[in-house]
Amino acid sequence: DGGITQSPKYLFRKEGQNVTLSCEQNLNHDAMYWYRQDPGQGLRLIYYSQIVNDFQKGDIAEGYSVSREKKESFPLTVTSAQKNPTAFYLCASRMGQDLTYEQYFGPGTRLTVT
Amino acid sequence: SQQGEEDPQALSIQEGENATMNCSYKTSINNLQWYRQNSGRGLVHLILIRSNEREKHSGRLRVTLDTSKKSSSLLITASRAADTASYFCATASYNNNDMRFGAGTRLTVKP
Numbered sequence: 001d002g003g004i005t006q007s008p009k010y011l012f013r014k015e016g017q018n019v020t021l022s023c024e025q026n027l028n029h030d031a032m033y034w035y036r037q038d039p040g041q042g043l044r045l046i047y048y049s050q051i052v053n054d055f056q057k058g059d060i061a062e063g064y065s066v067s068r069e070k071k072e073s074f075p076l077t078v079t080s081a082q083k084n085p086t087a088f089y090l091c092a093s094r095m096g097q098d099l100t101y102e103q104y105f106g107p108g109t110r111l112t113v114t
Numbered sequence: 115s116q117q118g119e120e121d122p123q124a125l126s127i128q129e130g131e132n133a134t135m136n137c138s139y140k141t142s143i144n145n146l147q148w149y150r151q152n153s154g155r156g157l158v159h160l161i162l163i164r165s166n167e168r169e170k171h172s173g174r175l176r177v178t179l180d181t182s183k184k185s186s187s188l189l190i191t192a193s194r195a196a197d198t199a200s201y202f203c204a205t206a207s208y209n210n211n212d213m214r215f216g217a218g219t220r221l222t223v224k225p
Contacts, residue, residue, distance in 0.1 A: 004156075033212065042118075042202060042217040043157075058212070090156055099144040099206040100164065103213065105156030 003027040004106035006091050011111045021076045021109045023091035031094040032074035033103065036060060036087045043090060049074055050097055078111065085113045118146075118203040118216030126222040133190040135219040137203035144206045146179060146186050147213065151200045160188075160201075195225040
């Protein structure tokens with residue numbers, strides 16, 4: 001899982017509560033990403049950040065928010081506006097904007113909202 | 115939106131056999147990458163093939179790319195039970211400065 005940590009591994013929340021997922025990397029990578037994975041499906045991009053203090057929406061940003069105040073950290077907040085938040089969330093980083101760089105993934109956080 | 119589509123969705127083989135997975139995509143790409151995911155874990159990068167390459171090898175892995183057909187294949191030779199995982203292709207294109215992942219192929223290698 002490289003130098004990316006996600007915590008916690010499992011997270012349980014009641015419906016209507018906001019929850020923040022942590023993602024930290026010590027790889028000195030510029031770019032960071034958040035993906036959502038549903039059972040038996042691929043990854044869908046939520047948000048990404050190419051540089052500190054800047055981020056862009058991915059394909060399914062509604063109901064989510066992010067911040068990038070430090071290079072090492074890219075927390076994701078799942079808000080109560082997200083209609084179906086239960087999923088496996090993966091954070092990734094990449095060295096730079098060069099498309100030939102691979103992405104390094106964290107171990108993921110499984111969020112269950114009841 | 116997902117760019118790559120893997121085929122088959124699931125594949126079950128005996129240890130020692132070869133496993134072939136295919137990936138099709140829709141737009142022009144800079145490169146295509148294959149990743150592996152063990153159940154409940156993050157993805158691990160396996161191999162990258164650039165748009166001007168046709169074939170690439172890494173250990174027991176062989177990847178081909180046909181840009182005219184917008185397709186790629188991943189061959190795992192002499193499979194082992196430890197190869198059991200989901201395999202995803204991801205495309206990187208100039209249109210969007212990030213990668214798009216397919217839904218994956220679930221490979222089961224029986225000992």
